[in-house]
Amino acid sequence: PGIILVAINPYKPLPIYEEEVIYAYSGREMGDMDPHIFALAEEAYKQMVRFGKNQSLIISGESGAGKTASAKYAMRYFTTVGGCLGDSSMEEKVLASSPLMEAFGNAKTARNDNSSRFGKYIEIGFSQARVTGATIKTYLLEKSRV
Numbered sequence: 001p002g003i004i005l006v007a008i009n010p011y012k013p014l015p016i017y018e019e020e021v022i023y024a025y026s027g028r029e030m031g032d033m034d035p036h037i038f039a040l041a042e043e044a045y046k047q048m049v050r051f052g053k054n055q056s057l058i059i060s061g062e063s064g065a066g067k068t069a070s071a072k073y074a075m076r077y078f079t080t081v082g083g084c085l086g087d088s089s090m091e092e093k094v095l096a097s098s099p100l101m102e103a104f105g106n107a108k109t110a111r112n113d114n115s116s117r118f119g120k121y122i123e124i125g126f127s128q129a130r131v132t133g134a135t136i137k138t139y140l141l142e143k144s145r146v
Helices: 019-025 039-051 066-079 092-094 099-105
Strands: 118-127 128-139
Touching: 019 039, 019 066, 039 066, 066 118, 066 128
Parallel strands: none
Antiparallel strands: 118 128
């Protein structure tokens, strides 16, 4: 059992993902503030640091829902709060690491001009609560559309 956050893509930029919002959620308990991807990231981060156990954030939704953006915000949270051993723009590099696969598997849908036919599994490595690296695995979701 875990916590579920329903996020809706507003299809326009909102000032709710800025660095000051990250710090507002950092160190807070779940439920102290409004539901947010940063609240989930903070809870996972705290559990990882406190108990030394792997954590998972499952980000799911339909085409155009903002799954990639949510993953990017979670990674930015981890690199901002925990620090990053290496390049601080790691989330950008990880999410941009499979453009060739995406180019073959994207399709236009009613809600998204560039909908991916691939799923992504992103594993973020930590050492002493700092991000040390990340890997991304891409898997085919809808073979019939490729």
